[in-house]
Amino acid sequence: MEEERTYLWPGYLIITTLVLLALFFTMAKLADETAFNQRHLAKDISLLEEVMFISPGAINLNYSIFQNEDRLEIKFGQNCLVEVNLKDTPELSGSKNYCANNNYIDKDYISEGDYDFLIFNKSYNSLVIRGGRTYE
Numbered sequence: 001m002e003e004e005r006t007y008l009w010p011g012y013l014i015i016t017t018l019v020l021l022a023l024f025f026t027m028a029k030l031a032d033e034t035a036f037n038q039r040h041l042a043k044d045i046s047l048l049e050e051v052m053f054i055s056p057g058a059i060n061l062n063y064s065i066f067q068n069e070d071r072l073e074i075k076f077g078q079n080c081l082v083e084v085n086l087k088d089t090p091e092l093s094g095s096k097n098y099c100a101n102n103n104y105i106d107k108d109y110i111s112e113g114d115y116d117f118l119i120f121n122k123s124y125n126s127l128v129i130r131g132g133r134t135y136e
Contacts, residue, residue: 052122
């Protein structure tokens with residue numbers, strides 16, 4: 001009985017090592033700075049849209065987007081979809097987020113592209129989002 005347990009320990013160690021390696025690589029992928037920036041921007045912009053929808057009065061806001069060496073592409077879609085991708089990569093590489101869809105406010109979304117800042121202009125009955133580039 002004692003010998004059987006001795007033979008099982010290497011198997012237990014191999015399984016434990018494989019599980020820990022899988023967890024490590026999953027955590028490393030989740031902690032990737034680019035993926036984190038994409039998720040953060042998608043959530044932040046959709047929350048900003050939602051706050052502007054429910055705020056009273058007119059608001060003008062210039063939202064700066066930190067652009068590191070990887071250029072990000074921001075897309076605005078139907079039903080309040082905000083999608084952030086790396087430029088020149090497949091669409092599945094990005095992050096998507098939705099804000100509360102308000103059918104009573106007309107929204108004029110910008111065309112897809114990479115921007116250095118976004119301009120949010122809210123009047124009493126519409127929200128217009130435009131993108132801007134900083135030329136150096």
